Amino acid sequence: xxxxxxxxxxxxxxxxxxxxxxxxxxxxxxxxxxxxxxxxxxxxxxxxxxxxxxxxxxxxxxxxxxxxxxxxxxxxxxxxxxxxxxxxxxxxxxxxxxxxxxxxxxxxxxxx
Amino acid sequence: xxxxxxxxxxxxxxxxxxxxxxxxxxxxxxxxxxxxxxxxxxxxxxxxxxxxxxxxxxxxxxxxxxxxxxxxxxxxxxxxxxxxxxxxxxxxxxxxxxxxxxxxxxxxxx
Numbered sequence: 001x002x003x004x005x006x007x008x009x010x011x012x013x014x015x016x017x018x019x020x021x022x023x024x025x026x027x028x029x030x031x032x033x034x035x036x037x038x039x040x041x042x043x044x045x046x047x048x049x050x051x052x053x054x055x056x057x058x059x060x061x062x063x064x065x066x067x068x069x070x071x072x073x074x075x076x077x078x079x080x081x082x083x084x085x086x087x088x089x090x091x092x093x094x095x096x097x098x099x100x101x102x103x104x105x106x107x108x109x110x111x112x
Numbered sequence: 113x114x115x116x117x118x119x120x121x122x123x124x125x126x127x128x129x130x131x132x133x134x135x136x137x138x139x140x141x142x143x144x145x146x147x148x149x150x151x152x153x154x155x156x157x158x159x160x161x162x163x164x165x166x167x168x169x170x171x172x173x174x175x176x177x178x179x180x181x182x183x184x185x186x187x188x189x190x191x192x193x194x195x196x197x198x199x200x201x202x203x204x205x206x207x208x209x210x211x212x213x214x215x216x217x218x219x220x221x222x
Contacts (some may be wrong), residue, residue: 006153033209042214043155043200058209090154098204100145103154 001048003027004104006091012110019078021089021107031094032074034058034066036087043090049074050097081111118201118213125221130191132216134184134201144177145210146186147200155200158186188218196220 007022011040025032034047035058045058055066063085067075074093078085088108093100115137124130124155127166129199136144142163161168161175161184174187188195198215 043212097209105154
């Protein structure tokens with residue numbers, strides 16, 4: 001079974017803090033993704049990566065950056081957290097960009 | 113760009129069948145997926161169908177695809193309270209990432 005883990009289930013940060021969300025997958029998948037999920041808006045793609053050190057912007061990259069130094073790990077960075085970044089963050093991985101994606105349990109981030 | 117639409121809410125009684133519908137716009141879709149999200153959890157892949165198929169059955173789940181109308185449905189037979197969740201439809205077209213619908217919340221009452 002594919003396993004995607006995320007570093008925290010719940011996180012509370014203050015406005016202006018730098019925030020790191022980490023995601024690890026154990027299936028040697030090439031592709032990894034970061035989404036945020038908000039009520040009424042569904043899933044919105046922030047960034048994805050198709051290889052180590054490679055990244056592509058998704059639909060809403062502003063205010064975020066990512067890092068992929070190892071194949072199994074994909075980090076989402078909020079350089080200066082703001083209250084409008086309070087959300088559920090979901091990480092996913094897949095063998096190819098158009099194949100089924102496997103999701104982690106999510107991190108519920110609250111920025112106060 | 114591609115778009116995937118779903119109704120937002122469906123309420124059924126335990127033991128009834130549930131039908132969740134989805135429409136998509138990309139005529140070059142290759143795979144279509146159904147995911148389930150339970151409260152506070154990530155998305156779990158339920159089933160998928162390849163675009164050259166009309167139907168796929170997997171235990172209580174039946175997926176129907178009408179490629180001409182770009183319409184996908186998920187039927188859950190004998191719906192149980194444990195089926196209460198948000199169901200997402202997603203499509204892929206072979207050259208891009210998946211496009212997800214906004215999700216349908218299924219509420220099953222005893």
